[in-house]
Structure formats: C-alpha cells, structure tokens
Amino acid sequence: xxxxxxxxxxxxxxxxxxxxxxxxxxxxxxxxxxxxxxxxxxxxxxxxxxxxxxxxxxxxxxxxxxxxxxxxxxxxxxxxxxxxxxxxxxxxxxxxxxxxxxxxxxxxxxxxxxxxxxxxxxxxxxxxx
Amino acid sequence: xxxxxxxxxxxxxxxxxxxxxxxxxxxxxxxxxxxxxxxxxxxxxxxxxxxxxxxxxxxxxxxxxxxxxxxxxxxxxxxxxxxxxxxxxxxxxxxxxxxxxxxxxxxxxxxxxxxxxxxxxxxxxxxxxxxxxxxxxxxxxxxxxxxxxxxxxxxxxxxxxxxxxxxxxxxxxxxxxxxxxxxxxxxxxxxxxxxxxxxxxxxxxxxxxxxxxxxxxxxxxxxxxxxxxxxxxxxxxxxxxxxxxxxxxxxxxxxxxxxxxxx
Numbered sequence: 001x002x003x004x005x006x007x008x009x010x011x012x013x014x015x016x017x018x019x020x021x022x023x024x025x026x027x028x029x030x031x032x033x034x035x036x037x038x039x040x041x042x043x044x045x046x047x048x049x050x051x052x053x054x055x056x057x058x059x060x061x062x063x064x065x066x067x068x069x070x071x072x073x074x075x076x077x078x079x080x081x082x083x084x085x086x087x088x089x090x091x092x093x094x095x096x097x098x099x100x101x102x103x104x105x106x107x108x109x110x111x112x113x114x115x116x117x118x119x120x121x122x123x124x125x126x127x128x129x
Numbered sequence: 130x131x132x133x134x135x136x137x138x139x140x141x142x143x144x145x146x147x148x149x150x151x152x153x154x155x156x157x158x159x160x161x162x163x164x165x166x167x168x169x170x171x172x173x174x175x176x177x178x179x180x181x182x183x184x185x186x187x188x189x190x191x192x193x194x195x196x197x198x199x200x201x202x203x204x205x206x207x208x209x210x211x212x213x214x215x216x217x218x219x220x221x222x223x224x225x226x227x228x229x230x231x232x233x234x235x236x237x238x239x240x241x242x243x244x245x246x247x248x249x250x251x252x253x254x255x256x257x258x259x260x261x262x263x264x265x266x267x268x269x270x271x272x273x274x275x276x277x278x279x280x281x282x283x284x285x286x287x288x289x290x291x292x293x294x295x296x297x298x299x300x301x302x303x304x305x306x307x308x309x310x311x312x313x314x315x316x317x318x319x320x321x322x323x324x325x326x327x328x329x330x331x332x333x334x335x336x337x338x339x340x341x342x343x344x345x346x347x348x349x350x351x352x353x354x355x356x357x358x359x360x361x362x363x364x365x366x367x368x369x370x371x372x373x374x375x376x377x378x379x380x381x382x383x384x385x386x387x388x389x390x391x392x
Contacts, residue, residue, distance in 0.1 A: 016238040017315040023246065023308055059319060088316055110312050113305060 002124040004029040007050055011035070011042040011068065012057035012086070021055060021086065024116050039063025043071055046078055053123075058087035058094070066098060073102045082123050086111070141178055145171060207339055216339060220332040222371035227325040229368045231318045238314040241307065249304045256297040263290040 008030055012018045018035045025033055034051075036042035040062035045051065054072065058065040065085055072078045084105040085098055098106055104126065105119040148171040155164035206212065266287065367376045377383055 012315070014235070014315040014318055016235055016242070016311060019239070019242050020308060020311055023242070027305075088319055109316055110309075113309060 002121070003052075005032055006030065006052040007032045007034070008053045008055060009034050009036060009042060009045060009051045010055045011037070011039065011060070011065065013037050013060045014057075017057065017086075021116075024113055025055075025120075027113070028117055028120065039065060039068035039071075042068055046072060046081070047075070049077070051081070054081055054083045056083065056085055058085060058089040058098075066094075066101060069098065069101050069103055082127055084119060084123055086116070141174065145174055148174065203338070203341070212335075212339070216332075216335060220328070220335070222368065223328045223332070224325050225371040226368050227321050227328070229371075231321055234314045234318065238311045241311055245304050245307050245311075249301065252297050252300050252304065256294060256301070259290050259293040259297065263287065263294070266290065 008025060010018050010021050010025075010033060012021070015037070018037075022033050022035070034045070036045055038060045039056070040060075042054075042056065043063065046054065054068075056065040056068055063071075065087060069083055069085070072081055072083060082104045083102070084107065085103050086107045086109065088109040089095075090108050095106055104123040107116060107119050148167050152164055152167040152171060155161070155167055266283070364376075367378070377386065
C-alpha cells in the first residue's frame with residue numbers, strides 16, 4: 001500500500017538529480033526521504049532496514065543500479081522491496097535486464113513530473129493487485 | 130614454411146638434374162630434337178627459379194622502403210612542436226577542465242534549486258491564504274447588502290483574490306518547469322564524464338606513440354604558455370588546478386591590482 005509516510009531511499013551519484021527527485025516526491029506528498037550517492041553506500045542502508053521504497057539510478061561508479069537491484073532481490077529480507085529505476089540508460093537490452101532482475105518500474109531520463117508520478121503510482125498499483 | 134621451401138627447391142633441383150640428364154642422354158643417342166626439348170625445358174625451369182628469387186627480393190626491398198617511410202612520418206609527426214605542447218600542457222588539463230565544467234553546473238543547479246524551493250513554498254502559502262480569504266470573504270462581507278461603498282470594494286477584493294489564486298498557480302507551474310529543466314545538469318554531466326574518459330585514452334595512446342620515437346614528455350608548470358593561445362584570443366576561464374600563467378581569483382584582486390598600478 002502506498003502510505004504517504006513511507007520511507008524512500010533515493011540513490012544517484014549526481015546530487016542535483018537526488019534533490020530534484022526528492023522535490024518531486026515531496027510534491028506528491030512523500031516527505032520521508034533519505035539519499036545515497038552510490039549502490040555501494042545504498043546497500044548497507046537498505047540492509048539496516050526501515051526503507052520501504054527504493055528509487056535508483058543505473059550508472060554509478062562504485063556499484064551500478066542494476067547490481068544494487070540484484071543484491072536487493074538476492075537478499076531474503078529485502079527481496080520484495082519495490083524498486084523504481086530512474087536512469088538515462090535507454091538500451092533495449094538494459095531495460096530487459098532490469099525487468100528480468102525484478103525491477104518494478106523504469107523511468108528514462110529526461111522525464112516529466114507527470115511521468116514520475118505515473119510510474120510511482122504504477123509500482124504500488126501493481127503490487128496491490 | 131622453411132621446410133616447404135627446401136622441399137620445393139629439392140623438387141626443382143631434382144627436376145633440373147633430371148632434365149640435364151635427359152639432355153645428355155638424348156645428345157648421346159643422337160636424338161637431337163628431344164635433346165633440344167629437354168634443353169628448353171631446363172632453361173625455362175631455371176629462369177622461373179630466378180624470377181621467383183627476384184620477386185622475393187623485390188618484396189623485401191618494398192617492405193624495407195615502407196618501414197623507412199613510416200619511421201620518417203612518425204618522426205616528422207613528433208618533431209611538430211604543437212604535439213609537444215599538446216602533450217605537456219593541454220592534454221593533462223583537458224580532464225581537469227571537463228571536471229570543472231561538471232562542478233560549475235552542479236553548483237549553479239543547486240543555487241537554482243534553492244531559489245525554486247524557497248519560491249515554491251511562498252507561492253504555496255499565498256495560494257492557500259488567498260483561497261481561504263476568498264471563502265471567508267464570500268461568506269461575510271458580500272452578504273452585507275446595506276453598504277454600497279463597501280460593496281464596490283468587496284467586488285474589487287473578490288476579483289483580486291481570484292487573480293492571486295490563478296496567477297499563483299501559474300507561478301507554481303513555472304517553478305515546476307524550472308525544477309525539471311535542472312535535470313539537464315545530470316545528463317550533460319554524464320556525457321562529459323564519458324568524453325573525459327575518451328580524452329584520457331587518447332592521451333595515453335599519444336604518450337605511447339611519442340615514447341616509441343624516444344621523445345621525452347615533460348609536464349610543464351604554470352610558467353609555460355598553453356598551445357591554444359593564438360593571436361589575442363585569451364586563455365579562457367581559470368580552471369582550478371589547471372591554471373595558465375598568473376591569474377587573479379576575485380574581483381577584489383582585480384581592483385587591488387589596478388589600484389596598485391595607479392588606476
């Protein structure tokens with residue numbers, strides 16, 4: 001269920017992008033948002049527990065988003081976490097790889113505020129059904 | 130390869146010997162036309178052998194010539210002083226300049242976002258208060274039919290509150306546009322990062338090529354001029370860590386310099 005109070009982790013190596021996503025999510029009513037600058041720094045935060053929703057970029061120097069996604073899905077405590085990828089990576093085979101790895105939504109940059117809202121809603125609508 | 134060559138030679142020599150023997154035999158038995166045939170075949174085989182030897186030599190000579198020409202071309206390329214300057218000054222700076230671009234756009238974007246966030250919250254409050262006031266207003270003062278002067282003012286105020294509501298919404302939308310436009314910093318930054326990696330590759334390969342020709346490349350300090358300064362086109366913005374010559378770092382330093390020179 002999409003509780004507006006849910007805890008969201010936003011992961012992107014560009015601090016400006018993290019800030020923009022945070023702003024957009026806050027406009028949608030989500031204010032419980034934390035950040036990480038790489039898959040490498042995000043994973044321990046997720047493992048510690050308490051995060052309900054992961055929004056991540058793909059292209060990051062330490063651990064790319066696809067690896068983070070796979071690590072999350074491989075962890076019994078985290079495997080059912082909703083994950084939305086927000087990335088400039090637009091190759092068909094990458095999108096397929098993310099889907100096969102169990103991503104719940106895929107937003108390609110540049111995106112509009114409406115698209116982000118749509119996909120966020122979509123992630124939770126599908127989870128509920 | 131060599132074994133085969135020797136093999137072919139053996140066969141050819143065996144053939145020569147055979148033909149020579151045939152020739153002698155035919156001479157001895159008086160078969161002159163057959164002797165002539167054997168002689169011609171022998172002669173033909175010998176000239177074929179000589180031709181292939183010559184063409185092999187020709188091939189070696191051609192390869193030798195090409196090698197010399199290549200070596201000369203590489204030398205000419207490296208003697209070009211432009212290459213020296215590029216390797217010692219411009220290349221090492223290129224990555225720093227690109228990283229600096231990303232830093233500048235990042236700072237600029239954060240500044241913009243701070244202003245957007247601040248304005249957004251002001252507009253949001255304005256919208257809300259205008260709307261609340263309008264509701265209260267419609268409930269109270271407008272119902273007072275007795276005062277006509279107040280009624281005129283009431284109309285104006287009502288219209289104004291509506292105007293504020295609508296325009297606040299427009300401003301809120303514009304602020305959203307500005308917010309979304311900032312996503313370009315991420316995309317351009319990612320592209321620049323990749324160009325930076327390309328530059329590094331090119332630099333590495335060029336360095337290897339120079340070392341191949343025995344040229345030493347020294348990375349020169351700030352005293353040297355950049356190869357890119359031609360005519361009076363200047364040096365471009367100062368990039369921290371990749372500064373050319375002697376540059377100032379603030380308006381204050383400019384003013385201090387000018388006043389110290391008497392301006």
